[in-house]
Amino acid sequence: MFSSIKKITEKLLNLGFDDEYGNDLNQKHVVNFSYMMFCISSVLMLIVFTSRCMPSVAIFSFVGLFLGLIGLRYNYRGYFYRAQVLMPIIKIVQIGILSLFYFGTNSGLHWLFVNVVAYSFVVFRSDQRSTKYWVVCVSALLFLACELLDTRGLYLTKIDQHAVIVLVFFSVSFYFAMVIHLVMNRLKSVNRHLRILAEKDELTGLSNRRKVLADAVNIFADSVINRESCVFAIVDLDHFKKINDTFGHEAGDLVLSKVSKLMASVIRPQDKIGRYGGEEFIVILPNTTLNAAERIMEHMRQSVEDMLIETEHGIVIPVTISIGLASIESSVSRYEEILAQADKGLYEAKRSGRNRLSAQSNYQN
Numbered sequence: 001m002f003s004s005i006k007k008i009t010e011k012l013l014n015l016g017f018d019d020e021y022g023n024d025l026n027q028k029h030v031v032n033f034s035y036m037m038f039c040i041s042s043v044l045m046l047i048v049f050t051s052r053c054m055p056s057v058a059i060f061s062f063v064g065l066f067l068g069l070i071g072l073r074y075n076y077r078g079y080f081y082r083a084q085v086l087m088p089i090i091k092i093v094q095i096g097i098l099s100l101f102y103f104g105t106n107s108g109l110h111w112l113f114v115n116v117v118a119y120s121f122v123v124f125r126s127d128q129r130s131t132k133y134w135v136v137c138v139s140a141l142l143f144l145a146c147e148l149l150d151t152r153g154l155y156l157t158k159i160d161q162h163a164v165i166v167l168v169f170f171s172v173s174f175y176f177a178m179v180i181h182l183v184m185n186r187l188k189s190v191n192r193h194l195r196i197l198a199e200k201d202e203l204t205g206l207s208n209r210r211k212v213l214a215d216a217v218n219i220f221a222d223s224v225i226n227r228e229s230c231v232f233a234i235v236d237l238d239h240f241k242k243i244n245d246t247f248g249h250e251a252g253d254l255v256l257s258k259v260s261k262l263m264a265s266v267i268r269p270q271d272k273i274g275r276y277g278g279e280e281f282i283v284i285l286p287n288t289t290l291n292a293a294e295r296i297m298e299h300m301r302q303s304v305e306d307m308l309i310e311t312e313h314g315i316v317i318p319v320t321i322s323i324g325l326a327s328i329e330s331s332v333s334r335y336e337e338i339l340a341q342a343d344k345g346l347y348e349a350k351r352s353g354r355n356r357l358s359a360q361s362n363y364q365n
């Protein structure tokens with residue numbers, strides 16, 4: 001039951017979203033949430049005042065509900081600006097009329113204008129400043145009018161008025177808490193998304209240089225602290241320039257993307273892989289001996305050699321890789337030293353004919 005309510009709420013909060021990570025950080029969520037609150041309160045008022053035989057307030061609530069649904073529909077149809085602006089207008093009119101004419105200023109209902117002000121600060125962007133200030137000014141003026149005037153309510157008894165004050169307090173608190181929650185959640189998810197973008201290589205989908213080097217630093221430090229063996233490997237595509245020159249840059253990109261996917265699929269879950277630059281990749285194998293790493297990387301080399309990469313014109317591109325490996329030795333104090341040794345191994349592999357791997361061990365001697 002609760003999970004289905006949560007699902008429906010999430011669906012309503014996401015109403016009208018097409019670009020999940022567009023510029024609107026959290027405005028759309030807050031607009032949808034405000035409409036949800038508005039419609040729920042209108043329905044409750046409709047029920048309460050119908051049952052108390054107060055037709056004019058019931059009709060007023062019904063009109064509010066109708067306008068709230070129109071706003072939601074605007075959002076659903078993609079007219080976000082209309083939905084954005086309609087919300088404060090119907091809220092200002094509703095709170096103003098209820099406070100001044102129906103329930104009396106003693107009801108404290110005009111404190112709901114605080115929600116309208118909070119709404120306009122969160123929802124309107126800097127280029128919509130004039131709309132924001134217009135809404136804030138009207139809300140502030142009406143709030144002052146309600147504070148200064150002493151209108152008597154037509155419909156509420158003294159007890160009712162106390163009940164409304166309590167309801168208004170909870171409603172304002174709940175609205176604020178929810179808006180803060182929505183803003184924080186949205187910021188967190190946008191942050192997560194930006195971090196992924198900042199750490200990912202667009203063409204291959206692997207970690208980019210910055211991320212894989214950060215992984216290298218962390219895994220190196222852990223290995224030193226825990227006195228574990230760890231292997232760094234540098235992988236380079238053979239004669240990649242020739243592939244580009246023969247089949248075109250686009251085919252070169254296709255090769256990079258396919259080989260990357262294959263390489264990522266043959267390593268273990270604890271291993272890290274990233275694009276070091278151009279057609280060069282780094283693989284980090286934590287808590288692994290050089291012999292075990294050689295077996296994994298040999299399997300990778302063989303898999304790349306066996307793979308079939310076909311261009312859209314049906315041309316098969318033969319691809320091989322060369323690999324240099326190096327493991328942590330007791331004399332090594334910086335991760336760059338292992339990388340340099342792996343690079344030496346790569347040079348060896350290239351020099352001795354490519355499509356092979358070369359491991360550097362005991363290189364301190």
Ligand SMILES: Nc1nc2c(ncn2[C@@H]2O[C@H](COP(=O)(O)OP(=O)(O)OP(=O)(O)O)[C@@H](O)[C@H]2O)c(=O)[nH]1
Nearest residue numbers: 236237238239240241242244249250252253278279
């Ligand atoms: N298509 C494509 N080519 C790239 C990309 N990044 C680098 N290259 C090309 O990769 C080629 C690398 O050439 P080289 O460094 O000479 O290496 P190689 O031809 O693979 O020769 P060996 O490494 O000695 O086997 C260059 O022509 C770069 O332009 C990329 O993102 N896409």
